[in-house]
Amino acid sequence: MDKVRVLIVDDSAFMRKLISEFLSEESRIEVIGTARNGKDALEKIKALKPDVVTLDVEMPVMDGLQALNLIMNECPTPVVMLSSTTKVGTENTFAAMSSGAFDFVAKPSGAISLDLHKIKKELHEKVMAASRANVHKLQKNALNIEKSPSVWKNNSKIELVKLVKKQKNERNWSDGNDKVIVIGTSTGGPRALQTVLTGLPGDIDASILVVQHMPPGFTNSLASRLNSLCKIQVKEAEEGELIQKGIAYIAPGGFHLKVRKVGMNWVVHLDQSDLRNGHRPSVDVLFESVSEMNDFAKIAVIMTGMGMDGANGLKKLKQKGLSKAIAESEGTSIVFGMPKAAINTNLIDNIEDVEKIAKSIMGYC
Structure with a gap:
């Protein structure tokens, strides 16, 4: 070699x-x-x-x-x-x-x-x-990446209706439950996140939790950059804050992003427990924690990245309650490791080019 x-x-x-x-x-x-x-x-x-x-x-x-x-x-x-x-x-x-x-x-x-x-x-x-x-x-x-308009602007409501009709057998998949979107990505992720999050409307009827493999000191800048480009609010997650619709919470570098229930509400929980798959934050840790949100329907997205982080967490999501899963295609992944591992679980519902992932998410919302 x-x-x-x-x-x-x-x-x-x-x-x-x-x-x-x-x-x-x-x-x-x-x-x-x-x-x-x-x-x-x-x-x-x-x-x-x-x-x-x-x-x-x-x-x-x-x-x-x-x-x-x-x-x-x-x-x-x-x-x-x-x-x-x-x-x-x-x-x-x-x-x-x-x-x-x-x-x-x-x-x-x-x-x-x-x-x-x-x-x-x-x-x-x-x-x-x-x-x-x-x-x-x-x-x-x-x-x-810098000159492409948002996916939402690029796709008319007629096209979204077509997508929903295409998925008509899935219309009642969530049984009317509130929804949470969980996204995991690594190498190539900042570009993929920008493409997906700029494609979501500001009034999206779901909260969004994101793990991007990244060291401390970088995730706040990533969140600020994305927030300036998106219709939704994007921020670095903070311990104890209420998880709300229309906001994307990015795990801080060096911390696992989890959720916990306080009264009737779900809040962010950050910890520095052991690395998983060599990472902190880890996609598996996020997915496993969110699987405990029994009163929510979950939409999981796994995009470009090395390794297989997210595949085991996806199994937990699918075992516990209502969930749909989307993986980025090999055609647009900078590294096809994480999406491929997720696809190999046979639990993925949609395999999409990154430019179509936002529309696929909205089809389930």
Whole structure:
């Protein structure tokens, strides 16, 4: 098997050396070169033709965002961003996701020579996954995500009526119960979430709970970005807050998102119990917790991501009460791991391209 050839781009000589050492420890990876800024990187990508690029965001001469846009336009290559957890750093990370970056790794905020070792495993995994990504799909997403109108605007009420008629045998699936939508995603998720959540109307008759695999410091920026684009309200979930219709609650990085009943109401519960499937927040944990909402009908959505988080939680949802499940198709998934694992449970009701998931959700609402 050929090694994955990687170009490392960072303005810090120390970081270039350290990342090179980390990646070289993985026998399936070969570091073929380094670059000190975006301009240098572009020239070396064209000359060396790497399989994957690791790209720092903040650099002189040409920063990571400028370089990324040129890379995706001139020499499309899967890119893993290295991002700081500062406010500007997290905002730039989501701009990079929209511009076609495969994924990102957060730089630790502590003593860099010590803390960076914590991300070694994540860096290995994401570089290997990026090497298998369809770069033309990443390029297409970069061209489409910022200028595509919401799915809701793009689809008339007549089309929605057609969808409901198509699902007429499902009309009474929820028995009139209140509904809750639960969404799980990982690599490629920010783009997928933007596509789906901007497609939901502000008066949607359901609350929405979201797990996006992401480290602490990034989920608040993600929620703020999505809130500025959506008709629904999008926010980072807070301990003890009442779960309300028309609001999407995103699990904070580093915390599992659960629900608990207080009197007649359901509220958010956050905890830092053990990682599940290597993640906190975990989709399985969210789905299992929501399965206890016996007075609700659930609509579960599993989208792009590595691994199989969400598949076991989906089984719990289906075992306990009324539920429907939607998986993102292989055709639009940046990584088809999580949707594929969900589909393999034989519990998925709809397999949809990401652009059609909002409409499918509304068909059940």
